[in-house]
Amino acid sequence: MTPQATRLSLRDGLRVASVGLRARPLRAALSALGIAIGTAAIVAILGLSSSSQAGLLAEIDRLGTNLLTVEAGQRLTGGEAKLPVEAPGRLTLLDHVDAVAHTGLVPDAKVYRSSLVPAANSGGLQVRAASLNLPSVLGTGLARGDWLNAGTARAPVAVLGAVAAARLGIDRVHPGQRIWLGGRWFDVAGILRRSPLAPEVDASALVGYPAARRYLGFVSVARGGRAPGPPSTIHVRTATGHEAAVQALLAPTANPEAPNEVSVSQPSDVLTARASAAGAFDSLFLGLGVVALIVGAVGVANIMIISVLERRSEIGLRRALGATKGQIRMQFLTESILLAVLGGAAGVLVGILATVVYAGAKGWAVVIPVEAWAGGLASAVLIGALAGLLPAVRASRLSPTAALRTA
């Protein structure tokens, strides 16, 4: 008979270690709950931040990274620069430029729900004249109603950006829907969807250039003539792969006399930065998850200590049947780890479920980082081992005769 023969097989070891859990399943479930909650919180937070990042990246992909924005910058002498009225036309002529749309901020024009709203309550909304191809260049569309056409662009008709519509309290479009814009009534033709690549459009009421000129006095002098304008923001859709080349030419082309007064940007950069910020997890909730894990660990340790006290006779019997101190220690340590891992596994499942439900509602791809679930399970094993160590050592040191003594 070899000394090694007294070692329990893995199957026997697990069976012995799960005796306590099988005998009192409700207690086991409750004591594992803390760890389950902590793990669920951590997995959900990691999963949600990864999924929201994936969602943003997918949105960037959809919107395209080939949109460049040209804006009026600052004069060297201070003060706001202006773009020449001819700038959009000139930019269209550049190689690899597929489309050019532009808006012109109408200074001093404000928009209100009605004429009765005090002038100061402008809600931070702007009025912009817009070129007719704006939605297609921005990759956005109409949430409600219609976009401007050659006819309505001349009439007192406006289309609201998504944010502007929400602030004005207008969520549908019907005939006779009007807003008080620049001191007169404008009909509302439609509401745009959000355009993440041009946030300033979201917070604007958009009118046609001819209408802006006729009703809002939006006029500038160019080549001796008078034209509506000037444009303040020009959106340039380039051929994919030529963004950098086109970007270099935009400022000198838009304003050859003062290229340094033109500011050029690639708005998808901003979204990309936002995506990486979304990937950073919410440290507050993560901290709460860790606290729940610690509380869970204390709960498991507590239950294990009680369990050892209650099961003194079982420990005595096992010693009488030939269990070594080490085997008793291992039994309770494994039981504690099993308990924590059950809690951790349940937590991982709940965390994944929460991520799937939330990401599904938001239309994001579900991304659960490996670190989240593997880390959740690994920390459960660690917590179980730490929480079970003291009770297991106590169990193994229990004198078998004291454990067997009849009360």
Add this chain to the structure above:
Amino acid sequence: MSDTVLELDAVTKVYGEQREGAARVSALRGVSFSVRRGELVAIVGPSGSGKSTLLHVMGTLERPSGGVVRIGGVDAARLGDRALSRLRAREIGFVFQRFFLAEHATVRENVADGLLYAGVPAAERDARADEALDRVGLAHRATFRPTALSGGERQRVAIARALVGRPAIVLADEPTGNLDSVTGASIMALLRELHDGGATILMITHDAALADRLPRRIRMLDGQVVSDAGAGA
């Protein structure tokens, strides 16, 4: 000497000796006897006579303060925890007054657990458990839970668990203590039957009448053996 399975030589046990100022209680004061293979021995004495301590010392659950305990010729004092555990797993079977059966396991599992720490593979444990249950007349109860059994049946399960490893000696601590007299008598009959089948059994009891029906009786009082009747019979 191979015929002697258990040998005690001037065994003493003093409680409270480790702690300063604690009351010292001498539970055993120089106990010597030996048990040969195939004997059925009663250790009888009133409560407080040291017989429970004696059982624990014989079962290597407790180390004596002095003297020598030999099991199968091996001095238990020389063995560490692992070797002692192995000795208990293979050479000693215990039967307790309170049975100590696992309520959430079947009768067969309870009996098979008697071999759990002896390094016997699971399939063989189950086969030998069925065999042991057959010997105590409970083969038909193998898949029951202990809670569904009567007290006498539970004690039979505990006896089967003690026997399943074919130990050199079975130590029974008041095996009829929790049973009514009729059931107790049937357990005694079973122990005799097992003894006739070759098992070495040492039984502790406070019941002198019960002890008188066994072939050998060791009487204890105040931690000492006062008589040893029927030895060598």
